[in-house]
Amino acid sequence: MESYQRPAANQVVEHEIEIKRSRFITLVARATNEQEAREFIDAARTRFPDARHHCSAYIYHVEDSNPVERSSDDGEPSGTAGKPMLDVVKGSGMLDICVVVVRYFGGIKLGAGGLVHAYSGAVSETVEKVRTVTRAKKELYTVELSHADAGKIEAELRGRGFDVVDTDYGAQVTYTVAVAPGGRAGLDAELAALSQGGAQSRKAGISWVE
Incomplete structure (x- = not known):
């Protein structure tokens, strides 16, 4: 790999959507290693301590190796949050990127398909707002x-x-x-x-x- 796109430094992009009274707050920033990703996820937990879920996905470049990819459903049904989020991030073509979606449950269950759609949609809308650098x-x-x-x-x-x-x-x-x-x-x-x-x-x- 000779070049790739990543989020510009020192920016946090935030975007919120509401689906059936559940709030989905998406946060996106640069993370170039495991520690930076963990710190960003922990900061989201600290900022929104009363939210039910803090789902995450990140992917970062490693020299002479495949990119590292991680995702977490954080209590949502398996495969309904972290993986759909990671799929959107991978589809963006960006590396060195961490995404957290904070969910405040609104009392209406969305079902597995609804959750996949909600989490992937929340990330898609936010990633579009990210300013990238090469x-x-x-x-x-x-x-x-x-x-x-x-x-x-x-x-x-x-x-x-x-x-x-x-x-x-x-x-x-x-x-x-x-x-x-x-x-x-x-x-x-x-x-x-x-x-x-x-x-x-x-x-x-x-x-x-x-």
């Missing part, structure tokens, strides 16, 4: 420039779509530039044109960049 595997290169040239060349590189991910100020200014795999030739061509051949890139590894 996380992609990029090649990193460092470029050393004089202080006199650095600002102008950085602006030109950014203007041409290059991602400057780090800056280090020393005797020279060292920029770390992220490019798509195989993109070094394009970077070197731009550097040669911008610096009259004075700047060259050095390979600095591979990293995930958002």
